[in-house]
Amino acid sequence: MKKELICIACPLGCRLTARWLNEETIDITGNKCPRGEEYGKEEVIDPKRVVTATVRLKSTSIKRLPVMTKGTVPKDKIAELLNRLYTIELSAPVLRGEVVMDMPDEGVQVLSSRTVRR
Amino acid sequence: MKTVSFDTLVIGGGASGMAAALAVAEEGWKVAIVEREESLGGILHQCIHNGFGLHYFKEELSGPEYAERFSEMVESSNISVYLNMTIMDIVKEGDGLTAFGLSMDPGMVRFKVRTVVFANGCRERNRGNIGIPGTRPSGVFTAGLAQRLVNLEGLVPGKECVIVGSGDIGLIMARRMSWIGAHVKAVVEIQPNPAGLTRNIVQCLNDFDIPLYLSHVVGNIKGKDRVEGVDVIPLENGIQQRDKMFSIDCDTLLLAVGLVPDNELARKIGVALNQETGGPVVDSTLMTGIEGVFACGNLLHVHDLVDFVTEESFRCGTFVSGFLKGKRPEKQYKTNPGKNVKYIVPNHYERIRENRFYMRTLIVKNNALLSVKVKGTEIYSKKLRHIQPSEMIQFSLTEEDFKLIKEEGPMEVSIE
Incomplete structure (x- = not known):
């Protein structure tokens, strides 16, 4: 092969x-x-990719919070990861680097890539 | 009208403006940044993907992270930042310059300054610029606008997309649209080679089985109220093969067909522009034809990476500080693009210090040779493993190099 x-x-x-x-x-x-x-x-x-997306955010300054996986994620887990991200909603304040979602079974963490104070 | 005084006014608070302002302020000068959006960062805010900062921070960051690291540096400096404000005009007054900024609050502000740095980036080329025939339905977006809608506004521009242009912005949007659940049916590229980085072809197209039509154009947009489809025409030797035309049904067309430096204001005040780059013609210190007016970043020429924008803009800030101290280039010579070179920036060089050059080639080649000649004598050469028009080439000539170079005069840079 x-x-x-x-x-x-x-x-x-x-x-x-x-x-x-x-x-x-x-x-x-x-x-x-x-x-x-x-x-x-x-x-x-085991192909892997970094995934970036946005999640819903309650804030007076911006509407979506940009997020990024910590390191790479197996390609076949990306769809599930995105679907879970699209269901969550966060509220400001959020710090850059803060964990916004955790999938411990897959060893995947998603981090905020922006600081939103209010 | 409120009047304020600064040594330097930086127009644009993106990657370029922040770096230029930081470099000037570091030398103790009084600096203002005027930014039209409500926060510093510019286009980086909507570039949520990774790949930024590998050169400068030695880390792989997203656009917002890169922007935030710089805006934090600006916040902890004594740079004055004017947000939600647009510079409407600049006039020469006495030894200095007067700029007029307009905002909702505090209204009109008069900036009395000694130097101005244009760092306000680019605008996108649009449908009118490339002249796509057809009806005028909704659903046609520039890629950067679509990126803004998706990443900042949380809106979905469409469900079935065709993208024109295979530059990195087009490729990144192909992946982004796929990840938000849209179906990207094709990327159409007029050139025979992809314009974007190979890694983006793999990660943004191949991963999603998106077909890339090279040497093809969108020859017609169909649909009454909303886009219903496009006609795609292959090119052979640059000629449209209409008999081989095919249609793709879609509700959205994204145009990633290039950026144009936003030099409306610069031109209005008499700054001469370079035909190839669309940016100002600059001397060896990145100063335009108007004394005290400088340019850097994507407004000067479109860069591949924000890291290069930062590097160039820091250097621009250092030149501005030198100007404020009374330093002027003594003897400058022209830099001319030779064979297979599209452009070279800056448009002049000096022999007394390090000169850094950015350039683009017109050809695709492995194992190419860059050669710099003065009066027909080669003064510098460099082997390049792989070159293509979409990848910027850089090189430096140091003060030490010039000590060994006898020839003085305009330099010609060519690639074979």
């Missing part, structure tokens, strides 16, 4: 090929640097 990928570790955008030598060993070719190999392996085993 093989899979074609485009490396996103730097602007070069190397075209990578991931080949499964056996169930556990994956060989990456097409990369021009070690970061490409690392990216390629993670991308086929």
Whole structure:
């Protein structure tokens, strides 16, 4: 089995090929640097992304609070994460970096990315 | 009318204006920022995605986080900030400049200043600028406006989208619209290559199986009250292949077709503009053709990263402070774009200190060579692993470099 990928570790955008030598060993070719190999392996085993969104906010200054996941989240958990975010409503004050939602089972935390005082 | 006096007036309180103001204030000068929105931060507030600050803060921040770190620095400085205010006019008066700011409260304010920094960024190109034929229904938005509606107002511009333009703003909006539940049916790009970063093609299009039509244009917008669809036409050698035209049903069209420096006021007061960048022509200290009037950030030329805006604007602030101390460039030479170079900023250089240059190329190439020549002699060269028009190229020439360079005169920068 093989899979074609485009490396996103730097602007070069190397075209990578991931080949499964056996169930556990994956060989990456097409990369021009070690970061490409690392990216390629993670991308086929467990692709992850940073997710940013906004949540409803009771405040006199802004209507939506921008939020961001702490680190990356497995791609297949993103839909659930977003659906849960869209159901919550916060009230000012909120500090930048404050935890606005926690999914401990998935090891995911969502943090406020703005300070809203009132 | 209230009259206030400052050494420097900075127009625009975004990333650029804040950095420029901080650099001037740090040298002990009296500085004012005038910002038309109700808080500092500019466009960063609506750029809720990550990827900001990797160069400057060595961390990956969201736009609002980046803005907040700078607005906190401004708050703890003695810079005066005027919010909800627009500068309407600037006139030369005696040795200095007088600017008129208008706001609901405190009304009209007269700023008597010695220097002005234009740092008020860009506007978006719109449907009229690229001339898309068709009806005029609702549902056609510039990408930045849609981003504002979604991220700041909490509104959903539409359910079925087509995006024109594959620059980073278009790609980021493709992902954003997908994450709020809209269906992005296509991104249409006139050029044969994607304009945005490869990582954004992967994360914003491929992740959502959004097709990217390269060398295609939207040739018609359909719909009476609301957009009902668009006709997409392939290009071959730049010629529209109408027989291969196809339609996409959609209720929303987002236009991510470029930014234009917002130089209305600068032009009105007689600042000469560069044809290629749309920004002011500046000397080696980022001063425009009008004495005491400087420019930096996206108003000078569109940058790829806010980190570069910050870096350039800090430097601009340092030049402003030098000007206030009475420093003037002694001998300046022109910087001219040569082969395969779209533009180079600043438009002049000096031989007595470090000069930092920003430029864009016209070509896509791996293993390219940048060459700087003065009077036909190469004075500097640099290998570039990968170049493309959407990626800004930077280089510096230091005072040490110039000690070894005998040739004096205009420099020509080319790429092969």
